[in-house]
Amino acid sequence: MLQRATALGLGALVISALPAAERIFVSEADAAVQLSDATLQAFADTMLPGRKVLTTDLGNEIHPLAIAGVNNEPGAVQADALLLYHDALIGFDALEAPFLSELSARSLTHGGSFLSLGFEQRVEVCLEGLAPSNPTVLVWEAAAAVPFTAFLASAEQSEATIDTSSAYQVMGYPGTAANGYGEFSYKRKLSTELTKHGYLA
Amino acid sequence: MAERVDVCIVGSGFGGSIAAFRLAELYRAAGETPSILVLDHGPRHQHTDFRQSMDVENLSRIYGLVQGEGVQIVVGNGVGGGSNFYLAASLRSPSETFERRDHRPEDGPDRRMWPEEISRATLDPFYTRAERALRVQRPTWKQVAKSGGLWAATLDRAGHTCDRVPLAIDLDRCIQAKWCHTGCIYGAKNSVITNYLASAEEMGVEVRPNSEAELIVESQGQPYRYVVTAWELDNDGPEPTRQPTGQSFEVECKVLILAAGAMGNSPLLMRSRPALPSLSSQVGKHVGINGDHIAAIEYNEQKVRELLRLPGFGQTYKGNHITTMTYDFWAGKAGNERDGTRFTLQEIFLSTLPHILYDDGRAPSGEPSWWGLQKKQALSTFNNQIEILAMIEDTNDGEFLAAPPSGGAIRPNAGPLWVGLFNYSPSEQTVRAGEAADSAIAEVLARAGLGRFMKCTFRSANAAHPVGGCRMAESKDLGVVDHQNEVFDYPGLFCMDSSSIPTSLGVNPSLTISAVVERACQLLIERSADYGLPAKPAGFTAGVPGVHLGPHTEPIRRTSDKAIDEKVRHYEAAFP
Numbered sequence: 001m002l003q004r005a006t007a008l009g010l011g012a013l014v015i016s017a018l019p020a021a022e023r024i025f026v027s028e029a030d031a032a033v034q035l036s037d038a039t040l041q042a043f044a045d046t047m048l049p050g051r052k053v054l055t056t057d058l059g060n061e062i063h064p065l066a067i068a069g070v071n072n073e074p075g076a077v078q079a080d081a082l083l084l085y086h087d088a089l090i091g092f093d094a095l096e097a098p099f100l101s102e103l104s105a106r107s108l109t110h111g112g113s114f115l116s117l118g119f120e121q122r123v124e125v126c127l128e129g130l131a132p133s134n135p136t137v138l139v140w141e142a143a144a145a146v147p148f149t150a151f152l153a154s155a156e157q158s159e160a161t162i163d164t165s166s167a168y169q170v171m172g173y174p175g176t177a178a179n180g181y182g183e184f185s186y187k188r189k190l191s192t193e194l195t196k197h198g199y200l201a
Numbered sequence: 202m203a204e205r206v207d208v209c210i211v212g213s214g215f216g217g218s219i220a221a222f223r224l225a226e227l228y229r230a231a232g233e234t235p236s237i238l239v240l241d242h243g244p245r246h247q248h249t250d251f252r253q254s255m256d257v258e259n260l261s262r263i264y265g266l267v268q269g270e271g272v273q274i275v276v277g278n279g280v281g282g283g284s285n286f287y288l289a290a291s292l293r294s295p296s297e298t299f300e301r302r303d304h305r306p307e308d309g310p311d312r313r314m315w316p317e318e319i320s321r322a323t324l325d326p327f328y329t330r331a332e333r334a335l336r337v338q339r340p341t342w343k344q345v346a347k348s349g350g351l352w353a354a355t356l357d358r359a360g361h362t363c364d365r366v367p368l369a370i371d372l373d374r375c376i377q378a379k380w381c382h383t384g385c386i387y388g389a390k391n392s393v394i395t396n397y398l399a400s401a402e403e404m405g406v407e408v409r410p411n412s413e414a415e416l417i418v419e420s421q422g423q424p425y426r427y428v429v430t431a432w433e434l435d436n437d438g439p440e441p442t443r444q445p446t447g448q449s450f451e452v453e454c455k456v457l458i459l460a461a462g463a464m465g466n467s468p469l470l471m472r473s474r475p476a477l478p479s480l481s482s483q484v485g486k487h488v489g490i491n492g493d494h495i496a497a498i499e500y501n502e503q504k505v506r507e508l509l510r511l512p513g514f515g516q517t518y519k520g521n522h523i524t525t526m527t528y529d530f531w532a533g534k535a536g537n538e539r540d541g542t543r544f545t546l547q548e549i550f551l552s553t554l555p556h557i558l559y560d561d562g563r564a565p566s567g568e569p570s571w572w573g574l575q576k577k578q579a580l581s582t583f584n585n586q587i588e589i590l591a592m593i594e595d596t597n598d599g600e601f602l603a604a605p606p607s608g609g610a611i612r613p614n615a616g617p618l619w620v621g622l623f624n625y626s627p628s629e630q631t632v633r634a635g636e637a638a639d640s641a642i643a644e645v646l647a648r649a650g651l652g653r654f655m656k657c658t659f660r661s662a663n664a665a666h667p668v669g670g671c672r673m674a675e676s677k678d679l680g681v682v683d684h685q686n687e688v689f690d691y692p693g694l695f696c697m698d699s700s701s702i703p704t705s706l707g708v709n710p711s712l713t714i715s716a717v718v719e720r721a722c723q724l725l726i727e728r729s730a731d732y733g734l735p736a737k738p739a740g741f742t743a744g745v746p747g748v749h750l751g752p753h754t755e756p757i758r759r760t761s762d763k764a765i766d767e768k769v770r771h772y773e774a775a776f777p
Binding site for chain 1: 367525772
């Protein structure tokens with residue numbers, strides 16, 4: 001059940017989740033930047049899993065443990081989800097520390113850091129965090145919306161095409177099409193029509 | 202010292218641009234230069250500025266994605282408003298819409314929701330006027346998109362009818378790229394920046410972008426009636442903050458036309474209430490989403506070939522966004538006892554983004570359905586999926602809670618994601634109608650045997666068609682404006698846009714908003730001298746705005762799609 005985390009509602013979610021974020025105790029152990037980025041990538045891979053690769057579409061580094069590799073198609077990490085997490089136009093940075101703090105705390109009850117967990121354990125952690133009964137679910141939904149937006153919209157690429165966006169390759173979506181399409185219609189009548197002009201009286 | 206104009210218009214979407222054009226015609230017919238200023242809080246767009254891209258920077262420039270409690274609403278940002286990004290379906294609303302009596306019990310007595318002067322019959326001449334201005338044409342079957350054709354064939358196989366949808370698109374110029382949603386790069390789509398507004402500017406109307414109206418007070422200097430305070434926004438330049446610059450100005454006017462849309466007018470009036478104490482208590486209430494209710498279908502390509510004898514599918518990405526819809530769940534349901542039960546079902550391509558919302562139902566119980574491995578696999582059939590927009594009869598279930606410090610929503614940063622101070626809580630009728638629409642789609646699919654229904658999973662609604670908040674009604678205790686779109690108790694103050702629409706429409710709203718504003722303009726012009734504007738000259742008639750295209754590259758539409766279709770197939774095969 002999709003909760004409020006629509007891809008479109010992402011930034012507003014980020015803002016509305018701030019009060020919930022304040023309820024999460026922030027541990028200093030999560031301060032390491034590289035580890036936090038790797039953990040965000042691992043979370044993105046749990047939302048939209050992908051094949052194991054070491055660089056994103058835009059050539060950015062992927063932590064070797066981030067992608068679990070349970071799907072043989074490119075996933076959200078390859079679609080530069082991490083770049084979108086840190087995009088000032090989205091504003092997720094304000095939620096990052098409290099989100100990662102709770103993610104880490106929940107991961108420990110499943111056997112270790114989120115990054116060290118197998119895919120099934122990562123899913124268990126996320127099912128807990130994204131449960132409607134979790135008081136901080138809004139923070140998790142905001143965190144979930146980022147990889148979806150990075151993937152579905154190729155949101156970090158200007159005028160993305162199927163040649164530049166691995167997500168579009170998965171979806172079978174050509175992207176930018178400045179010359180459009182010639183063979184866009186079946187070119188025949190396919191149903192009876194109720195009205196004369198296309199609208200009711 | 203405030204600058205003085207006869208007419209100040211706040212907002213430049215369908216409402217503001219039509220008002221600017223019609224009043225400019227009046228001035229020209231009277232031999233005068235228009236004294237009309239149009240303010241818009243967004244940047245100026247030419248169609249040549251648009252890009253076929255959903256990157257965050259582009260979205261920040263052209264959209265506001267406003268998250269309220271319980272609903273998220275997409276609005277156009279910039280001169281031309283929503284008309285730049287609409288999908289151009291241009292339909293007259295069925296007669297039953299204007300006769301509706303259903304509403305929430307706490308929303309006043311049993312009554313007709315629209316003022317008695319407004320009906321389909323009284324609007325028809327103005328629909329015609331708007332259709333001419335927006336160059337509405339109905340696609341032939343040879344112009345219907347494959348996605349729309351598939352919906353038509355599916356309905357046909359299930360024993361239903363399906364109609365082609367009239368579009369405000371120059372279909373000779375259109376390249377069928379399915380990129381209306383970020384603005385037509387060739388100007389083939391008839392947005393107001395290529396007709397009404399451009400023609401108004403040609404006649405001498407001033408359009409001032411990056412100017413956000415924040416406050417209205419009454420003027421003491423008759424015949425001037427209102428003073429608008431506007432803030433300048435930093436929208437242009439290499440790294441715009443999209444926040445107020447600190448500069449402001451005042452405009453004093455005889456006639457003030459609010460056309461900032463359903464997301465803009467209510468906050469502006471609520472903020473101004475201390476200075477306009479006689480405003481209706483209904484300001485900001487009864488905000489609807491035009492009954493938008495979305496779902497999707499995943500087709501089985503093999504069955505499409507076998508059962509429909511169509512040459513495969515897998516080509517969601519081609520053709521116009523909207524080309525077909527069925528009225529079978531609306532037609533034959535006349536009479537007020539059927540109010541709240543009707544809906545239409547339209548094939549639509551919103552963009553790639555809403556596909557986060559659709560659940561194919563394959564995830565086993567206890568496993569995640571809207572994220573995770575199953576969701577990922579569902580996205581790989583994207584190009585065999587179509588979206589269906591049900592437009593149901595809802596009960597305008599939203600309400601603004603407060604006005605933000607500036608504008609219609611809080612802009613937390615320079616990005617596209619804004620926070621609206623409104624809540625949306627669907628009534629039982631709204632929920633029931635949505636469920637009926639879902640069932641109808643699922644039943645059509647079951648009968649046709651062609652694919653899988655994908656329910657929109659949400660606890661927050663998503664919509665692109667906000668209406669109401671300053672709705673028209675018979676009296677001030679029930680609404681904010683009268684049937685002439687004039688605010689009760691404030692002569693010369695108008696809401697001419699979607700905010701005045703009191704119900705959902707069963708069809709995409711742009712043409713009805715246009716017709717209502719065309720009518721309001723004609724009625725204003727009939728009594729223009731009363732407001733200190735030029736008197737209507739004898740023999741004055743409303744004209745048709747020209748088509749204004751910017752400097753541009755002529756569109757060249759691909760003649761064969763073989764290369765791109767093969768490339769799509771290649772990538773599908775690359776990930777077995």
